[in-house]
Amino acid sequence: MELWFTELQTPAVGITCKTSRTLIEEHTGYQHLAIIETEQFGRMLVLDGMVQTTERDEFVYHEMLVHVALNTHPNPRRVVVIGGGDGGTIREVLKHPSVEEAVLAEIDGRVVEACRQFLPSISGALSDPRVTVKIGDGVQHIREAREEYDVVLIDSTEPVGAAVGLFSPEFYADVRKALRPGGIMVAQTESPFFNQDLIRRTQAGIRASFPVTRLYLASVPTYPSGLWSFTLGSLTHDPLQVDPAAIKDMPTKYYNRDVHFGAFQLPTFVRQLVESADAPASLNGSASAGGA
Amino acid sequence: MELWFTELQTPAVGITCKTSRTLIEEHTGYQHLAIIETEQFGRMLVLDGMVQTTERDEFVYHEMLVHVALNTHPNPRRVVVIGGGDGGTIREVLKHPSVEEAVLAEIDGRVVEACRQFLPSISGALSDPRVTVKIGDGVQHIREAREEYDVVLIDSTEPVGAAVGLFSPEFYADVRKALRPGGIMVAQTESPFFNQDLIRRTQAGIRASFPVTRLYLASVPTYPSGLWSFTLGSLTHDPLQVDPAAIKDMPTKYYNRDVHFGAFQLPTFVRQLVESADAPASLNGSASAGGA
Numbered sequence: 320m321e322l323w324f325t326e327l328q329t330p331a332v333g334i335t336c337k338t339s340r341t342l343i344e345e346h347t348g349y350q351h352l353a354i355i356e357t358e359q360f361g362r363m364l365v366l367d368g369m370v371q372t373t374e375r376d377e378f379v380y381h382e383m384l385v386h387v388a389l390n391t392h393p394n395p396r397r398v399v400v401i402g403g404g405d406g407g408t409i410r411e412v413l414k415h416p417s418v419e420e421a422v423l424a425e426i427d428g429r430v431v432e433a434c435r436q437f438l439p440s441i442s443g444a445l446s447d448p449r450v451t452v453k454i455g456d457g458v459q460h461i462r463e464a465r466e467e468y469d470v471v472l473i474d475s476t477e478p479v480g481a482a483v484g485l486f487s488p489e490f491y492a493d494v495r496k497a498l499r500p501g502g503i504m505v506a507q508t509e510s511p512f513f514n515q516d517l518i519r520r521t522q523a524g525i526r527a528s529f530p531v532t533r534l535y536l537a538s539v540p541t542y543p544s545g546l547w548s549f550t551l552g553s554l555t556h557d558p559l560q561v562d563p564a565a566i567k568d569m570p571t572k573y574y575n576r577d578v579h580f581g582a583f584q585l586p587t588f589v590r591q592l593v594e595s596a597d598a599p600a601s602l603n604g605s606a607s608a609g610g611a
Numbered sequence: 612m613e614l615w616f617t618e619l620q621t622p623a624v625g626i627t628c629k630t631s632r633t634l635i636e637e638h639t640g641y642q643h644l645a646i647i648e649t650e651q652f653g654r655m656l657v658l659d660g661m662v663q664t665t666e667r668d669e670f671v672y673h674e675m676l677v678h679v680a681l682n683t684h685p686n687p688r689r690v691v692v693i694g695g696g697d698g699g700t701i702r703e704v705l706k707h708p709s710v711e712e713a714v715l716a717e718i719d720g721r722v723v724e725a726c727r728q729f730l731p732s733i734s735g736a737l738s739d740p741r742v743t744v745k746i747g748d749g750v751q752h753i754r755e756a757r758e759e760y761d762v763v764l765i766d767s768t769e770p771v772g773a774a775v776g777l778f779s780p781e782f783y784a785d786v787r788k789a790l791r792p793g794g795i796m797v798a799q800t801e802s803p804f805f806n807q808d809l810i811r812r813t814q815a816g817i818r819a820s821f822p823v824t825r826l827y828l829a830s831v832p833t834y835p836s837g838l839w840s841f842t843l844g845s846l847t848h849d850p851l852q853v854d855p856a857a858i859k860d861m862p863t864k865y866y867n868r869d870v871h872f873g874a875f876q877l878p879t880f881v882r883q884l885v886e887s888a889d890a891p892a893s894l895n896g897s898a899s900a901g902g903a
Contacts, residue, residue, distance in 0.1 A: 335627050337623040539837075544830075572879050573880065578878055581876025584874075585869065587866070
């Protein structure tokens with residue numbers, strides 16, 4: 320018998336993966352959670368039917384969510400990850416020796432527990448003494464923070480259910496207040512092929528609170544369209560003005576000094592998408608020419 | 612009733628697309644050919660069950676196969692496309708005013724005819740007076756050419772069936788002889804996540820004939836893993852030494868001056884893959900750390 324897991328990434332396109340077994344499957348109260356064993360990508364975390372991370376390609380997303388900001392900030396000491404219960408983002412944060420404390424604010428404790436049990440190569444860093452795991456609402460955690468963090472990383476699921484609040488202008492304004500002077504935030508902001516309205520909205524929302532707002536890209540095979548965007552908001556420091564010589568060699572498989580700058584060199588249709596974020600009329604418009 | 616077309620891109624992962632109808636389906640003598648209507652990507656050309664091009668995302672592959680080389684060569688006048696029967700590569704070639712003749716050498720005349728009928732936005736340029744369509748074996752066409760072309764573009768299918776010869780060191784040596792002084796070739800060289808052995812082999816094969824050999828990347832949603840590689844071989848000119856000011860604005864949706872350089876900024880696992888092409892032992896080795 321062959322078992323295939325299929326995620327419909329849009330109503331009209333999906334990814335399908337051969338699986339050998341289901342390690343855990345449950346409703347957590349927040350969402351449906353599963354970890355399955357796939358032949359192509361190793362173990363895979365699936366929330367509400369959507370691929371969140373896999374053993375084989377998680378390095379792209381986690382490295383790119385973290386290292387651009389942490390190499391742009393001159394001295395990141397306190398970092399908070401909103402969401403990211405698998406622990407992969409925290410693992411990358413801890414590769415920076417300046418980091419004294421890394422806080423994980425994850426709403427669903429069962430995600431953390433399941434990943435600790437079944438995805439140790441991703442979650443292992445959660446046991447590091449520099450890490451504080453807080454199970455609770457990330458929106459509220461940020462709302463209550465005042466100049467506490469050097470970097471805020473928003474490692475959310477798709478903008479449905481509990482994650483909707485993590486994509487709002489009000490949340491980004493709270494992130495700004497939670498940052499120390501010189502602070503930086505990065506949010507995952509979905510696919511420029513499939514989620515153009517969301518990218519326009521998050522661009523506009525982050526720009527409203529941050530003088531430096533920049534979108535960059537990375538290739539994640541298991542995410543819709545394979546091309547993923549991240550949006551960085553910064554109070555002072557510009558990732559494109561970093562001295563390349565100051566970016567140290569790190570034990571990474573995707574991010575490096577060249578990728579730090581190359582990821583901001585946007586295809587024309589993505590550049591137009593970012594520029595169109597200033598035009599309010601486009602918020603509910605249809606996909607632009609480049610959209611698939 | 613819902614109809615879904617699924618391509619298994621590897622034995623363990625696939626893409627699945629909702630379809631409304633099949634416009635043409637036949638065995639051509641060379642391969643199985645189909646053009647289907649999909650909801651996500653518009654019309655889609657499928658050869659031997661593998662997605663070749665779609666109306667919505669074809670711009671990425673065609674622009675990136677063409678414009679890097681044609682903006683690196685100072686005066687490309689004669690260009691040949693090997694394969695590429697859909698006409699999209701020729702369309703992009705003709706955007707360069709210096710081009711006097713563009714030859715299409717496609718082995719399967721039925722691909723050209725079907726695309727002329729059902730994919731006019733891609734194939735339309737084949738009717739341009741600067742274009743010569745030659746139905747025949749591209750390997751032989753190149754073998755018989757002596758200093759005829761400024762640029763050779765290898766727009767092949769996957770390395771199976773009729774296309775196998777287009778990935779061999781002997782073919783690249785023939786391409787070199789077919790080029791005029793200062794000539795450049797580019798080949799599509801598959802996914803760095805899924806086709807690592809092929810990338811090592813084509814790197815080694817192209818390096819054996821070309822003093823400048825460089826791999827670059829682009830994001831194509833309908834191709835396996837979403838991340839696609841191209842390998843450029845050049846007799847003289849280096850794409851990274853092009854004066855950015857000499858790259859004119861063009862009517863493109865993906866390629867631009869920034870992408871010209873950014874596409875060569877390789878993720879660490881891809882850089883290691885390219886560097887490992889010098890090590891013969893790796894030719895039959897297993898996937899490296901970065902592979903999915």
